[in-house]
Amino acid sequence: MEKRKMTLGIIGMVALLATAIIAFLPGQAMATPKSHEYGNVVIDRAAKKNQGQPVIFRHWSHRAKHSCRLCHVDLEFSMEPNATGIKEEDNKNGRYCGTCHNGKDTFSITECTKCHAKDANDAEKMEAEAKQAFLTLTKSLPRSPYGNKIDWNKAEEENKISAKDFIEGVSFPKKDLVKNTRNEPRNPTLPGLPGIIFSHNKHVAWTGCGMCHPEPYALESGKTKMSMKEITGGKFCGVCHGKVAFPLSDCSNCHSKPVAQ
Amino acid sequence: MLVVVGVISVGCVEESIDRYVLDRPPVVQQNPIHQKKYDNPPMEWKKFNELLDMAVYRGAPGQYGDLIMRGRSEKKGMAPVAFSHRTHRVNYTCRVCHLELEFSMKKGETGITREDYLNGRFCGACHNGRIAFSVTQACNLCHVNEDKASSSSSSSLHEMAVAGLPKTDYGDKVNWVEAIATGAIKPKNTLETEPVKTMPLPAHLERPLRWSANVPGVVVSFPHKAHTVWLDCANCHPGLFEIKNMGTVAFDKEKNLYGMYCGTCHMTVAFPMNGCSRCHPGHKDYGSDSGGGSRTKGSMKGSGNPEQ
Numbered sequence: 001m002e003k004r005k006m007t008l009g010i011i012g013m014v015a016l017l018a019t020a021i022i023a024f025l026p027g028q029a030m031a032t033p034k035s036h037e038y039g040n041v042v043i044d045r046a047a048k049k050n051q052g053q054p055v056i057f058r059h060w061s062h063r064a065k066h067s068c069r070l071c072h073v074d075l076e077f078s079m080e081p082n083a084t085g086i087k088e089e090d091n092k093n094g095r096y097c098g099t100c101h102n103g104k105d106t107f108s109i110t111e112c113t114k115c116h117a118k119d120a121n122d123a124e125k126m127e128a129e130a131k132q133a134f135l136t137l138t139k140s141l142p143r144s145p146y147g148n149k150i151d152w153n154k155a156e157e158e159n160k161i162s163a164k165d166f167i168e169g170v171s172f173p174k175k176d177l178v179k180n181t182r183n184e185p186r187n188p189t190l191p192g193l194p195g196i197i198f199s200h201n202k203h204v205a206w207t208g209c210g211m212c213h214p215e216p217y218a219l220e221s222g223k224t225k226m227s228m229k230e231i232t233g234g235k236f237c238g239v240c241h242g243k244v245a246f247p248l249s250d251c252s253n254c255h256s257k258p259v260a261q
Numbered sequence: 262m263l264v265v266v267g268v269i270s271v272g273c274v275e276e277s278i279d280r281y282v283l284d285r286p287p288v289v290q291q292n293p294i295h296q297k298k299y300d301n302p303p304m305e306w307k308k309f310n311e312l313l314d315m316a317v318y319r320g321a322p323g324q325y326g327d328l329i330m331r332g333r334s335e336k337k338g339m340a341p342v343a344f345s346h347r348t349h350r351v352n353y354t355c356r357v358c359h360l361e362l363e364f365s366m367k368k369g370e371t372g373i374t375r376e377d378y379l380n381g382r383f384c385g386a387c388h389n390g391r392i393a394f395s396v397t398q399a400c401n402l403c404h405v406n407e408d409k410a411s412s413s414s415s416s417s418l419h420e421m422a423v424a425g426l427p428k429t430d431y432g433d434k435v436n437w438v439e440a441i442a443t444g445a446i447k448p449k450n451t452l453e454t455e456p457v458k459t460m461p462l463p464a465h466l467e468r469p470l471r472w473s474a475n476v477p478g479v480v481v482s483f484p485h486k487a488h489t490v491w492l493d494c495a496n497c498h499p500g501l502f503e504i505k506n507m508g509t510v511a512f513d514k515e516k517n518l519y520g521m522y523c524g525t526c527h528m529t530v531a532f533p534m535n536g537c538s539r540c541h542p543g544h545k546d547y548g549s550d551s552g553g554g555s556r557t558k559g560s561m562k563g564s565g566n567p568e569q
Contacts, residue, residue, distance in 0.1 A: 192461070249495030
């Protein structure tokens, strides 16, 4: 009985964590996820059906080794949680997670319990282990006050991490000629607000071209009109920033140009 | 509806009270955020009065902002931790702990463990024997019994600690906004070696925002600047208040009094709800006509500042 209560409690906690990540209660403190939980995705499509434990996917552990593009373009992972529809059969056939988790590049999908917790206690243990691994990783990387508390861009620029961007037999070779590394200045509509410098260079290393163009951004420079209202609502920059990439509360990371007089 | 006005004001309208709010020229109404209207129906007078009466601070000034953290420590057989916000905010802004060091604004949410602070997280970031006393050497400075905690913040000790700081009549009796503005205290804003990169406020946020409330005659004045010297944008946005233009319209005094929105800080650490006039210009402070001493402009200006 006691154990069952505890299990229920922990399931509740995990559910709470999941909701805290996906949607937060306005007006309440504690809205910001902790640094080791920022960018975590709860994949519970199958778990809901089979009453099992959800898979907690941690972006930080993957982006320290791979570009965003690799999974979200080449491996066809959706940007929405649970929208990819990963099946065991897919993984076994070397799609999705199974592409790398094959026992050669990294642990195999046959080690089920590495991602699928056995029970709620096991889930808590995995969470504690992940936190430790996260704290070890942060020690070697440049810091930021926001999000994961890791300055991922700086880490990439200083070669503290090297994001893998090509998988033999899956990815298509890219022509370097196509790469756009321009800085695009953008003027905010509000007076007195510092200007924005959009760096193609910083994005291209992670996202390539296809993750932003032609949707949601038109190829023509400055054609796409957007507002902070839409961005905080998860559109445009908000597709990544605020979920995985540095959060929208890191204002000066984009609004970095001196105020136009 | 009219009665509510009476309760909030607790007396008649007084001239110019907070120089951070009232001495500024009236706001030019350009941006729609200045005309924001809260359309929640006003609360019943009786309920509001009860709520406000519960929310104002009547405790000892030396204990305002003190936290007793017992959840985790008592489980491990340790005495509860007594934390004083006042002793910390003299030297560090809110931002340092609540953003850089990941302390939650909600009690019990941070999940501090011994392992954490021994590895230099949370308290261990400063309490390492170099910046402040070490967590490994002086356990009993933080893990104290409750009665000891209250004696350490006794009124005479508190008076000594806040001597020379600008005064108010409520909370811990210190006007922290004025203290930082006049240079009486110079709290650090970061633990990093590089200075903080903060986005300057857009023009329409330079001056205090003035909003109408759901009660006629009640104005809310919100100065961003008094907040940004202590806090990072991320402390309030988008968690407590949405950044979306005029997005946060669902908050009212009741929610504040329940510890949401402004009540997150302004009931526990920042000046308590007793200081009505600080946000509602023109109103007297709570209880100011019943022995608490009316907070007039004269007494504000006369408050001690060693550097003037």
